[in-house]
Amino acid sequence: MExxxxxxxxxRKARNLLLREVAAKLQVDPSxxxxxxxxxxxxxxxxxxxxxxxxxANESEFLIAYLxxxxxxxxxxxxxxxxxxxxxxxxxxxxxxxxxxSKNPTTxxxxx
Numbered sequence: 001m002e003x004x005x006x007x008x009x010x011x012r013k014a015r016n017l018l019l020r021e022v023a024a025k026l027q028v029d030p031s032x033x034x035x036x037x038x039x040x041x042x043x044x045x046x047x048x049x050x051x052x053x054x055x056x057a058n059e060s061e062f063l064i065a066y067l068x069x070x071x072x073x074x075x076x077x078x079x080x081x082x083x084x085x086x087x088x089x090x091x092x093x094x095x096x097x098x099x100x101x102s103k104n105p106t107t108x109x110x111x112x
Contacts, residue, residue, distance in 0.1 A: 004068075005036050007061070011057050042073070049062070049063070
């Protein structure tokens with residue numbers, strides 16, 4: 001599995017674009033983009049979306065790589081990381097699919 005930075009570098013090189021060309025389009029210093037590609041700096045969500053557009057790449061693929069790197073960064077070295085991920089997955093499902101109520105059969109009550 002590749003990191004977000006590795007994905008950016010691979011896509012940039014596949015399109016025969018120089019680092020400085022992509023950095024100029026992204027409106028950042030080339031050294032900043034180099035550090036993103038090298039994994040020593042983290043891109044913002046906006047940069048991720050812009051990079052996907054600049055590199056004519058799949059935005060969802062870029063966002064997934066970016067988000068998974070953020071999770072790894074936060075949980076790296078934690079003994080309970082896998083259990084925490086499992087609980088987080090359950091919470092995401094719960095909050096993404098609100099349970100129906102008698103007031104509105106498609107959403108949860110406002111007060112819950």
